[in-house]
Amino acid sequence: MISQVKASIATAEPIMLSISPDWPSIIVTGAIGLGSVLTSIGVVYVTRSNQKSQSKAKLAELRKEALTELQNTAAEFIGVCTNIRSCRQNGSFSGNEFDQLQTKAYTLQANIFLSIELDTQVGKDIKRLTDKVINESSDFEVENLIYLKLLDKLNENFKLVLNKRWLEISSALN
Incomplete structure (x- = not known):
């Protein structure tokens, strides 16, 4: 029996399969593959765009916090110096209150500089103006009107810095 099988295999002719391609299935499979590739590209693009906008928003948020901090520090500096001047003129300092306020003014000035x-x-x-404000806040010889003009000039300069920073924030978002 085995010899018969060997003989049949040896004399057997090759089998030819004739299968015609199923073009609709090939087209559908190709369209699905192309759709998958295009969907992946779209997902990558949307993800990248979202990351960029989130990064810009976070940067703008940090800059806004720094802007608010500078604004508060500048206002507090002017308030402390004005308090020093008022208490100095009224003679209402008690104990080492003058030294504490003077130290606070210098600390706020250092924060502004940073x-x-x-x-x-x-x-x-x-x-220059912050140095002058600190010095003139406790100087009796400087008239109030001159001191107030000095504060106005300092405020104008702070506004220039704050406006510039605000423009940087808004341009970072666009």
Whole structure:
């Protein structure tokens, strides 16, 4: 029996299969593959766009916090210096209150310096004006009107810095 099988295999002719391609199935399979590739590209694009916008939003949020901090520090600095001047003129300091307020004024000034660019003209003006405000807050010889003009000039410079920063924030979002 085994010899018969060997003989049949040896004399057997090759079998030819003739299968015609199923073109509709091939087209559908190709369309599904192409759709998958295009969907993947779309997902990558949307994900990348979302990451960029979230990054911009986070950067703008951090800049806004820094802007608010500078604004609060500048306002507190002017308030402390005005308090020093008022108490000095009224003679209402008790104990070492003057020293504490003076120290606070210098601390706030240092925070302002750390928050702005001191190498710009506005930065140099703010440095000069804050020094002058601290010195003149306890100087009786400086008239109130001159002191108030000095504060106005300092406020104008702070507004320049704050407006510039606000423009940076809004441009970062666009």
